[in-house]
Amino acid sequence: MDIIKVFAHNVKKYRTLIGLSQEAFAEKAGLHRTYISAIEREKRSIALENVQRIADALGVETYLLFIDEK
Template identity: 45%
Template sequence: MDIRKVFGANVRVYRLAAGLSQEAIAARMGVDRAYVSAIERGLQNVTLLTILQVAESLNVRPADLLVESVQKSRS
């Protein structure tokens, strides 16, 4: 498991399910869109505090973003 890719794919799944753009999530987090894009592509080894920040911006629980199956069951 590449946990960075699992996390990124889940962020994307929940973001799209919420009908939000990367810009919208970036604005909620106070970060640049490119950072959200890098997260979704599995390129960021984010920390617990960033996981929480992303989860809050998507209104999901942090644990939801680390579940390996989400990206498969919803794609």
């Protein structure tokens, strides 16, 4: 399993499900839009603190961002 790919896919999936643009989501999470973009494009690794901020902003349990639904 490529954890970065799974995480990126799940962040984008949950973000679009709640209808937020990258910019609006980044603001809600307290992160920069280019950082969110890089995560969704699998270009960035991510600190655990930011994983939690992203999960909180998405309104999902943290572990859901790491589940490969394939």
